[in-house]
Amino acid sequence: MENHNTHAQDAHGSHGGSMKSYVIGFLFSIILTIIPLVVVLNDMLSKKATTVLILVMAILQFAVQLLFFMHIRDEEKPRFNLMALIFGLVILLTIVAGSIWIMTYNTVG
Amino acid sequence: MAHAVSRTANAHGGHGAGHGGGHHDEHHDQESLKTFGFWLFLITDVILFGTLFATYVVLRFSTDGGPTGAELIEINGIIVSTFILLTSSFTSGIAVLEMNKGNKRGLIGWLAITALLGASFVFLEVNEFMHLVHEGATIGTSAYWSAFFTLVGIHGLHVSLGLVWMISIMLQLGRRGITPVTKRKVSIISLYWHFLDVVWIFVFTIVYLMGVM
CATH class of the missing domain: 1.20.5 (Single alpha-helices involved in coiled-coils or other helix-helix interfaces)
Known part of the structure; x- marks a missing residue:
């Protein structure tokens, strides 16, 4: 039974994600790159606040790649x-x- | 993996008529086991980059009176290469979507775009390194620059090796088409490419953004 299930999934292509999830992930990753750039290049925040902010943005970016591109959620x-x-x-x-x-x-x- | 093992066991049991199908499943399990093995390689690569990041962070002020990163880094070129790599991570995902649709031409085309973006990233990085060396910051200048060139250079080396690998997969796809084996190879290289993008995000944040802050 299991075999049939996994094959059906492969056939529907649900394993590799959808165009929508790739586009959303791509938009997120662009936004998460632009925010730290703007903050750092314009000296908008104190040094400590900037450091925390850009590290949080990098970790979120990591999560985006993992969820939308590497499909960690789809694992059995x-x-x-x-x-x-x-x-x-x-x-x-x-x-x-x-x-x-x-x-x-x-x-x- | 327990799934995989029990499925393989079933195939070996060979319930009469299911023999042909059993062979196919065994093959399928081999491929998913290989994908898992590649994932484990990526985890060891995470640890490798972890040690390089730790070294860089510890040595970030050890410039020995020589040039600092803030003085020599030209952030504009780095911004361009960051967006190039982000886009290539996206296009390698599109290649996998085309593969799932069974579109061989689309798959090879998107892989080629990914490889071109990757090549421009490497080109920009080599240019940046030449600029730095010209300005008097070589790998032997100070502990800071040793850590800098090792971390950024090993990432660049990963991208360059990925390019060679991607081109050979494209050649294989052209000859053999989309088979379970080439399918597994494409999903592995796309996994690798997303991983390199993640590493670059941290290089960009910790080395470049914090460097010019």
């Missing part, structure tokens, strides 16, 4: 792709945040 259970991704992100955050933390206190001593 068990979601091994999603689990592997979360594992990778945990390592990434540990390396980046850990390095910054260690090196910040290193300069004091």
Whole structure:
């Protein structure tokens, strides 16, 4: 039974997303690139606020690519792709945040 | 994956008449397993870029009295290449849509547009690097520039390798048409291309936008 289901899905092309979702994703990614550009190039906010804003925009942009282009939502259970991704992100955050933390206190001593 | 395993087991069980279909499913499962394997490669690449970003962030002030990023970076060229890469991520998605419709000509055409955009990105990056070296910032100038060229350069290398790979898939599509195997290859390269776009967004934000702030 399962086989029939997956084949039917492939035939309808629902696996690869639709034109609409690609266009929406593309528009989002353009907007999320223009906002930080305008804010940084015109010095609209304080340095700290700008840093937070552009990092949030980058993370949203990552989410847009993941949802609209890489179709992370369409994955069947068990979601091994999603689990592997979360594992990778945990390592990434540990390396980046850990390095910054260690090196910040290193300069004091 | 548990799905895949149980399905393969069913195929091996060979319930009489379903033998031919069983073979097909086995093939299908092989392809989805290969896609998953590629996803795992992307995760290791996330970790690779994570270490490079960590190095860059830690060394961002270590310019050794030499030129800083803010002095030499020309943001206009970077803005152009950012939009080029964003657009190429979109066009590689359109290529997958054309493939799902079974339109071989459309698929190869959109892949070619993606590859052209990717090539212009690499061209702009090489130009930028030549400009920086001309201004006296080489990979050996300071810890900052070593981290800069390693991070940005490894991303550029990924894009260049992706171009070679994409062109060879286009050649294969021309010869073999849209088969389960070439279908899997196209979805993998499009996944890779979206991934490179994501990495670039962070390079753009952390290296360039924060660099000129």
